[in-house]
Amino acid sequence: MCQLLGMSGCHLKLKDAALHDLLLCETECGESLAVEAYGLDEDVRGGEVAGGDGEVVASGQVDDGTGEEGCADDEVVAAGVEGVKAEGGEDIPGRHLTAVIIPSEAADVVVTLDHAGLWTDTRYFIQAINQLEGTGFVLHKTRIPEQVLIPEWLRTNLEKDAIIVVDGLCQSASSISEISDDFTVVSIPNILDRLWTDRPGIPQTPIFAVNSGESRSSKLSWLRNFVKEKGCNAILLSALDEIAWILNVRASDIEYNPFVISYLLVSEDDVKWFVLKDEVEDEVTQATFDILRSDGVALLPYSEIELYLGENVEGRLFLDSESVNYHLWSVVDTDIVFEPSPVQLRKAIKNSFELEGMRKAHFNDGLV
Secondary structure, X not given: OHHHHOOOOOOOOHHHOOHHHHOEEEOOOOOEEEOXXXXXXXXXXXXXXXXXXXXXXXXXXXXXXOOOEOOOOOHHHHHHOOOXXXXXXXXXXXXXXEEEEEEOOOOEEEEEOOOEEEEEOHHHHHHHHHXXXXXXXXXXXXXXXXOOOHHHHHHHHOOOOOEEEEOOOOOEXXXXXXXXXXXXXXXXXXXXXXXXXXXXXXXXXXXXXXXXXXXXXXXXXXXXXXXHHOOOOEEXXXXXXXXXXXXXXXXXXXXXXXXXXXXXXXXXXXXXXXXXOOOOOOHHHHHHHHHHHHOOEEEEEHHHHHHHHHHOOOOEEEEEOOOOEHHHHHHOOXXXXXXXXXXXXXXXXXXXXHHXXXXXXXXXXXXX
C-alpha cells in the first residue's frame, strides 16, 4: 500500500492504530485528548474561513484555560475540539473532528472514527486488493460506472458541517471547493509528519538549463502580457511542468520526471523562484543558478513561499485553479483571479526546434 499511496518509507495500517491516532491521539504534553462524539472543552484560536455554508478553518493553538497557548503539537486534536474559532472570532459550537483526507499520486485515503477507505482507479485494483488485505481499509473503486467519489461519499456518510481535516499542501484549492459548502474543512500542512517520523526531505537534484528554441526572457514577456491583460499584478505558477517550461530548466526531483520541486512568482517588475532547499553542492546547479540570476530571476528558499504570499503580495494575484494547493490559496491576503493557467495551452504550441526534437526522439525510439 505504501507504493500505491506514493509514500515510500511509510507503513500505514489501521489495525496498528497509526492512522486512527489522527482522530484519537495523545499530546506530547501527556494529556489524553480523545476526540469524542460530543467534542472537547479546549478552544482553537485563529483560523481562516472560505465562503459557502461550510467553513474552511486553519489550524490554531490549544487554549489550556490559563490564557497561554498550550500544546499545539497535536494539531489534529486541536482542530477537532469543541468551540473552533473561525475568522473574526465566531464560534462553531458543539463540533467534533469527523474525518481525515490523505491524498497521494495514485490514490486518496479517507479515515473516520469507524471507516478507512482508499479510492483508486482501475490501474491499481489488483494491487490494492492484495496490499489492503488485513489492514482494515476498504477499497473504493473509481473510473467505473458505479463509482462513488470522495465528495459524494462524504455527503452520504457524514453530517452537514462535519469537520474534515486535510493536508492543505497536498490538496488543490479546486478539490476543496467541492466539499467546503457542506463541511468545515481544516487545513493542517504535513499532517502525516507525526506518524511518518523518518519521512525523507524534499528532493534536491542537479538543475540544468536547456535550449527549447525560445528564451526564458521571451516566455516571461509573454506571461507578463497575459497577466496585464487579466488586470493582475502577478501570477503564481505551481505546476512543475509549467515552471520547467518557462525557465528552460530541468532536474529529477521526481523520479522519471524532469522537474524541479518549486514555485514561481512572476510580476511586472521581478521573477522570484522559490527553489532553494539545502546548500547547493554541485557545479551544474550552481552554473544554472548563475545564468538565471543574470536573467533577473531571484532565487529564494522553497520554504518561504507561504510567508511571502501572506505578507508581500499586493494588488491582484492570478492563481491556477487546476494546480495551486489549498494551503497557499488560503494564505493569500489580496484579490485573487482564480482561473486555469495559460501556460498549458501556450507550451502545447511547439516551435520548429521542439518539433525537430520530437521527430528525433521518435526516430531513436523506433530504432530500439
